[in-house]
Amino acid sequence: MAAPPVPELLRAHLAELAKNDERLDGRGRFEGRAVEIETGVLARAEGSARVVMGDTIVLAGVKFQIMTPYPDRPTSGGFMTSAEVRPVSGVHWEAGPPSPEAIELGRVVDRGIRESGCLDMEDLCILPGEKAWQVILDVFALSDDGNLFDAFATAAMAALRTAVIPGERFDVGEDRPLPVSKKPMMCSYHRVGGRYVYDAVRREEIGGAERIHITLGDDDHVHSLQKGLKGAFTADEFAEIMDHARQRCAELRNMIE
Amino acid sequence: MAAPPVPELLRAHLAELAKNDERLDGRGRFEGRAVEIETGVLARAEGSARVVMGDTIVLAGVKFQIMTPYPDRPTSGGFMTSAEVRPVSGVHWEAGPPSPEAIELGRVVDRGIRESGCLDMEDLCILPGEKAWQVILDVFALSDDGNLFDAFATAAMAALRTAVIPGERFDVGEDRPLPVSKKPMMCSYHRVGGRYVYDAVRREEIGGAERIHITLGDDDHVHSLQKGLKGAFTADEFAEIMDHARQRCAELRNMIE
Amino acid sequence: MAAPPVPELLRAHLAELAKNDERLDGRGRFEGRAVEIETGVLARAEGSARVVMGDTIVLAGVKFQIMTPYPDRPTSGGFMTSAEVRPVSGVHWEAGPPSPEAIELGRVVDRGIRESGCLDMEDLCILPGEKAWQVILDVFALSDDGNLFDAFATAAMAALRTAVIPGERFDVGEDRPLPVSKKPMMCSYHRVGGRYVYDAVRREEIGGAERIHITLGDDDHVHSLQKGLKGAFTADEFAEIMDHARQRCAELRNMIE
């Protein structure tokens, strides 16, 4: 069933569906789209993944550079996330410097990984005070049909967990797998038709209101939260989606190596 | 008495007032607004001041960094002025890269200080050819009701003359006051209603024509001049405001430490 | 005879002229404007030239800097071309970052020189792995009445071939001429009135279609080609202009030292 093109009509249509607890594509409120994860897809990256969630397709690639450690942390390496949502991925994404939306996307994905402590920065040290590995995670949207946040976060973890530190190419020892000790996973919820749904498609995003992104690690520890867009929510609403996130993050965690 | 909002009417109104040698706020032609100077107002700066002139409020903060001296002046430190007039300070100031007005403002304040020779660059040397102090002066507008030039210049001198070089924090010797040997002060004049007035408020600036900024040091030495905006002036007009500037700069000089 | 100001009329007018194999200014299809080349025209450059082709006037200046060689080529110097077409040179050139046209112009001129191998990068080495000369070629338009490509390329070669490496000023040995072993020259063709003409004036560019730039070196070796703008051409058309370019490049080559 086609969704109306005008935002006001779309919003009304979504509200109508919500009355019967239905969604545009027939899914349940907390039902996610099928997730395909393929790793090793980028010939020039040291770790990579493609994630397909419905018509949303993203890539993640991990590259390494050698950096000089910061003076106050001489035995630490570095980690950087760059999220690119270029105009290839949808008519609504424009060329130019990163939009506020793309900046937020990159920063939220980055925090979920960084704050979980899954990367041991000390392990990236090559020579204290002199040389360390910098891990660069590039996430890249190819097709945006909604919920880029979760697609990016999933692709990022899948790419990191299969990445190999290219010691030989840089002439600093042997190649070895990047150690990633945990699996922080993200679940995102949009207010659509008045209530929160999981894994919104693009038309639900357009006709919806605020969104909440939850990153949970092992043992349900909370590593990152972010509320985006105009809108207010109650403590009860939050408790409900947090409950679902705990269960769904565990499922996603099992999908990656 | 409220000034008319339309520039043409404002200009006519100012011309009418000028006939009786009056001003919008009742001041005399060469009468300045009350000046309040408070130093030590910024907890994170090594020297700071807040200057209030009527409804114009500005801050100045002095920070220090360690720099490598330029090869051709191995025993010299550095001095840099950055003037920021962000949109917080008035509806007429917009976000984005510095406007030509803000660039001019920063450069004129900088030249008055730099060219007076009040900062001994050689004294900022830590280790010849290796390390020297760079003095960074940030002047920042909070509320612009006219004559930011003089407010910035006054705050700058007050901040510099109370600044302490943070030797201990950078582990290069003890803290000591920044030596500032002179007190260059700025006086600015706007053509309003056909003749020059001192310390114009914003509405006089809007309804006025060209402006002249004069920085005088000890013994009435001239350190910096700048004419801004469209307009011409005669030698006699200049002599008159220079006379006033000599007297007023001396008064201002007594207001700071 | 004045050319019509409206592009559509201009295009029709040029087509009309083409029927009789005529051009706006009476030249033959493959006849170039008179070329004046003067070298040593810039007091602060180490090599310079002014080229005048009709009402097109350009400058080229060569400067030198000392660089650290790239790690993978420790005995190589560097070469950089910067083409500037500032608004001084015509009402159609606007201020701001380089336009796509100016970027293409600089890159095509650069490739013609670089790819001919006329500069021996190894000869620019001062101390292997430590110091080498970087040659910086600045080409600068003063007046654009068409065919900036050829004017730039000609001025560039004339400036390079008279440049002197300023060893004394940088305290790394004596001054000596920059060795330039070949003379790659560029000829440009525009489709005007349906067929290609050589050395188009600005109004022919406006009323024309695609253009082809050919850089030939000694012994008619091809060093650079570029097709620009919308349009298609046949192998026969290309063979015809390539024939002319061989002859004309030889003539131009004799005009420079």
Add this chain to the structure above:
Amino acid sequence: MGGYGDVQMIDENGIRVDGRTAGDIRPVEIRAGVIPVADGSAEVIWGTNHVIAAVYGPMEAHPRKIQKQDRAVLDVRYNMAPFSTTDRIRPGFNRRSREISKVTAEALETVVLTELYPRSKIRVEIEVITAEAGTRCAGITAASVALADAGIPMTDMVISVASGKINGIVVCDLNKEEDNYGEADLPMGICANSGALVFLQMDGDLSPEEFQQAWDYNMEAIAPVHVLMIEALEKANGGES
């Protein structure tokens, strides 16, 4: 973060380095009407944080392409002054500022009755003069007061505060020293009357129980700040808020 474990930031009696107990916030001062040329303004001193907010508008939104036909646009800028931190900050927007400006605007849009001013713009300028920890919270709080001071109709006031974790203990409103050793940070923006959330971020590591404790501390902290906001507005407007 384990490497910092031997620095003791809370003593055996649960007293923090600055004398507070776990649930206490730092001393807060609020003043309205501090920028004479603005339509509304406020100053929040929260611990050592010193934040100023100014509001201009509603005014015509231009360029036209930023106009919304059915409501006003909130144009929010959060900025740290170059002298606000120990190491000088280079002027100019950065990714952190952009993100904070965005989430702040989204929080305030929820309570401002923007639909009263179609096609217009309300500028909200947040300047951090001195930064400790929690500048984004102080900025949202200051902006709420400045909007009210400008007479912009709102459905509620937003108060923002962050709880966190240090030495494995959940505490309210980390100061700079605590933040340096902190293990988690949960800033929330809460509506004073409805208790609804309009702003939420979090990073670090919190178990489900710790998370609940941090949440509860934030919820409890806002009431006294709300009192200060109202007092500041009353003082600035001669007795009426």
Add this chain to the structure above:
Amino acid sequence: MGGYGDVQMIDENGIRVDGRTAGDIRPVEIRAGVIPVADGSAEVIWGTNHVIAAVYGPMEAHPRKIQKQDRAVLDVRYNMAPFSTTDRIRPGFNRRSREISKVTAEALETVVLTELYPRSKIRVEIEVITAEAGTRCAGITAASVALADAGIPMTDMVISVASGKINGIVVCDLNKEEDNYGEADLPMGICANSGALVFLQMDGDLSPEEFQQAWDYNMEAIAPVHVLMIEALEKANGGES
């Protein structure tokens, strides 16, 4: 370039490092309709090159100053993804990308019937996912297929390929390893039916005879690629191209 002369890239039988003869191109795969949200799209795998093109439009061109009264504007962007090369590429446009975007747009404008869509814009996005050598050629080829997949009327299809020179021998379609030691590169964009050229660049050193050989190799290389393009479009559109 003489310094590389002792690296032997072609053996005495004229066989290249990857087993090809002088006139062979690398293995090519083409797929259409790979970006679900685009109006048209294509993927070209050419050797190790992996390039994706997406087409959006025709749509209204804005801002207005970019509109053409008599035709559509082709807004082409060529970009290399940060993970497409051994050394990571910093995101953001650079001069090389700008030039390639420009000449690609000019090549495609020649075959697209832009006059059917006055005042509109057709967006063509070319993303290099993995780069070997010849990415601009693969990009033009992919864009042609994506335009056709989007149903944009064209007078012809453009196929692009580059011949070059290595060890003094002219060969077709240099791979990365050959390109590192290559002495010349001649990329051309050729119309499949008319044989006319819409794209031409070249750099390096070619004698008149070598130039002719490289030209001829390119002209001969396009026919098999054209077949793959048609097959890809047929497969994507259920049997009709």
Add this chain to the structure above:
Amino acid sequence: MGGYGDVQMIDENGIRVDGRTAGDIRPVEIRAGVIPVADGSAEVIWGTNHVIAAVYGPMEAHPRKIQKQDRAVLDVRYNMAPFSTTDRIRPGFNRRSREISKVTAEALETVVLTELYPRSKIRVEIEVITAEAGTRCAGITAASVALADAGIPMTDMVISVASGKINGIVVCDLNKEEDNYGEADLPMGICANSGALVFLQMDGDLSPEEFQQAWDYNMEAIAPVHVLMIEALEKANGGES
């Protein structure tokens, strides 16, 4: 500046390094009509300074937001070419250029009858080809001639010159070598007929008496330059200025 005191730039007879006395300016050449495609242009060679100015317009001002309803806008750009100085200058605007462009525009706006051309724009492009000292003065002077050459009505011609101080002695029109050791610089823009000032800057250290001397030198220097301007315009326009 005291550190340079032992370099003697003026001998006991008051003769400067290039043979001038204190009040002399450098040799000056002026030509009009040097840029064929411009509406007006001029070249000023002032000592070793080589400056070119081109004028385009009046033309429609766009984008519209820069239009003035009651007059033309002067769009002035001062730029130093990359090869104009001993150390190459990176292309692109910088703060110094922006400030000089601004004060130059303001000086010229005072004499151009901009009210004759409402809503239009007059572009003034100043390019420093070779720089010695005093390029901003040479630029203003060249722009005056270029405006006249373009037939733009003006109330007066502006001539700009700078006096300065060296070795404690006030002299007119510092050259590069003197400028390196100079202690003050006072550039002024003076109307040829009225004697009014439209441009004034100064930096350094001048006592009240020294200041008066520098002022007087500038006032005296303009007459001979004015003669050269008129001659250049007459020559370019076949006998009439």
